[in-house]
Amino acid sequence: MLKLTGEGRTTTCDGATRRDFLQAGALGAIGFGLPQWFAAKAAGAVKPGAEDRSCIMIFNLGAPSNTDLWDMKPDAPAEIRGPFKPIASKAPAIQFSEILPRHAAIADKISLVRSCHHTGAAVHDAGWQVMQTGRIFSGGVNTPHIGSVVGRLKGRKTDLPPFVVLPELMGRGGGNLPNGQSGGFLGKAYDPFVLNADPSKPGFRAPDLLPTPEMGSVRLDRRRKIRELVDDAVSTFEASEDAALLGEDFQSAFRLMSSPEAREAFDLGREPSEVRERYGMTRLGQSCLLARRLVEAGVRFVTVNAFLTVFDEITWDIHGSKPFTSIEGMRDIVCPMYDQAYSALIEDLDRRGMLDSTLVCNLAEFGRTPRINPAGGRDHWPLCYTVGFAGGGVQGGRVVGASDPIGAVPADRPTSPGDVAATIFHCLGLDLEATLPGPAGRPFPLVDFGCREIRELF
Template identity: 60%
Template sequence: MFRLDSDRSVEFCDGLRRRDFLHAGALSFLGLGLGDMLSLKAAGVTDPAKADRNCIMLFLVGGPSQLDTWDMKPNAPSEVRGPYSPIKTNVPGIEISENFPRMAKHADKFSLIRSCYHSAAAVHDTGHQMMQTGRLFQGGIEYPHIGCVLSKLKGPKGDVPAHVLLPRPIGNTGGNMPHGQTAGFLGKTFDPFVLNADPSDPNFKVPDLLPPDYLEPFRVDRRKNWREMIDASVSKFETSQDARLLDSTFHSAYTLMSSTKARAAFELNQEPESVRQKYGYNRFGQSCLLARRMIEAGVRFVTVNMFETVFDEITWDIHGSKPFSPISCYRDLVGPMFDMAYSSLLEDLSQRGLLDDTMVVSLGEFGRTPKINPAGGRDHWPQCWTITMAGGGVKGGQVIGASDDIAAAPKDRPVSPGEVAATIYHSLGIPLELELPGAQGRPIPLVERGIQPVHELFT
């Protein structure tokens, strides 16, 4: 990933740091090449309505309980239905949990898919992979995040990155496996631009978007000599893959870091205080506001991780005992946090005329067990859960699919992670017939053969 910081830094002579060169080299966002354009054209990307569509993916790390959020079963036994009650939304016939009163007022803007499932292991990392790439990582192949594919195929708009990840990458969730948030086999060139900072921090800034310390005015003219400095200082670095990447992309990196437009997009203090409060003064709320600003600045795809880990932090992961979260957090913290940020994001995008061209997807890695466990929580359950989709051509006010009487399995229209990915690609105007350059030069289909979008969302 293209990080704006690093845990370790090696300082060269004259105060230059190896970290700075690695990051500058990694901050390349290459445009769509002639071959890619011809491939897209040949595959039928001719719809101008989809050509510049964007996407915001809200990743709800921990796995929200379908029964306590958006697929409630009030007539089920108490050990299944849980402690919360359903409320009506502004769409007749659609009810959601009482923990989301603002969201209920915007149900006409989003659709619910209540029949998501997968059959892989019930671990966080596996779900992260599948829901962000459409595939399970097997045989040593890491598939690219959907936003990274978009970055590869369409490239950036101007001097802002094509894909931004906020606020930080997913960390340890217990599986010690990749989380599906990189470009995988496409290569590091198409990794997302990672903020790696908390936008709710009162002192929040993005220093690396400005000329860094070694680019003080009296030293700016020397930047053209950096390559010579590296050559003379660290020959090992010169032969590395990072240095080769730096050779071809340094100019693009500096353009990004010195871009007035890119810097301005991160200036949350330019937002009215009332707007910032509406989203919620927390990491997720301010990241959602920042995501809206990224889209306005021309970023094509923004991934927002609601949490970084599931350990010793209040999250959707409600096993009921430490180091995990109690089910009460859906009422006391997590539910209100999501309710404020998600509703404000949809409202703002709609009022600014951006929702039609911006798909907003909120999803977790799995659902939770239908029966409450002895600790008073719910455990991992990939057999059935609910996600939401809005904008980008999606017709709001719908429920796609249905679960059984206890939300344990899809009863109607099961939707796999591959179909979720295909639906996002479809919205963005990327033909599913495309093949991506894979390992050892072998082309890899964009999605598995036979996978189709959830077309019902668009009708």
């Protein structure tokens, strides 16, 4: 995560503080501009046809239960099938749980992969890392988030950063491992811009992006003059990568801080109240709405963390006993909130003609045990779980793969996190044969050996 401001304050002779300067200057490290984009395209990393697609990744932190939600087993014994009944949906191939009625109503726009699995540890942060990077953390190599890779290969489209995480980075997961939400070996320049605010709160604003209230047009004009002076000085430098990068980062930061489009994109007050209420006035609901506004304004990749940690809040982590969530808590609190926010996002994108140009993927670190535990909940299970896709060239109403009769292991079309990453890259027009500048300067394959896009989705 980029830390944009410090505690110290030093005032320059024109009245702008050191804090003001750093707020503008540090933001440019979030991504790069059109020169890098054209270079990547010329090198073959970006295929024509999907250049303008964006992605919203909803990460279901805590891990939803397949058997209780979207891969139900109504003919299995009670300790397997759980307390909920399946309901028909708008897609003949898909049944949803009765506690996800709004999903059922938009099922023709959603496709599910019911055979995802991984061999990583059954620990939350290990799962977060592998699902958001496509690779298991090993050998000290911190693989970048999928959104960081997209930012590296495609750059920014507008003054906004190419990769944003809402509303905050993931917190503790219990394993003391990287959570996957960083630029990894690509460097901090490709870390996401992190909102660090709850967009459902009254008076919400993006604190690290927008100018502070006391920074009016006079200071912005002063900053513009500073930029002009720097531009003049840079023009006299001897040609060097460092000088070019400094100039570009400064100008990118200034564009972001002073851009009316950036301020407008983060301003949820511009949305009609009925739209905000359709998403739900919750942290998740308003984060999903903000994600739609950001991709509409030109952000390439947005990750929405459905929850921030598995500790001290009601989440998908339904172990059944405190301090974790019960199945009843999932039914009464988590599912209504999630059902509302997700269905509103898909319907809103579709209504605005944005669904084909926006891939919405629903991921999680793993699933839950097929058998209900003695506390009445389900525990961690990376051996088989479901992920979902909508938009971005994906055909709706499909089911890919299958689990066995009790949902324990894949019975058809096993799918890995690397395949999921490849599918996202494919939808966004990236060449799966491309490489990244890896550790020690060695080429690093975009996707792991043998991983390919899930072709049955298209």
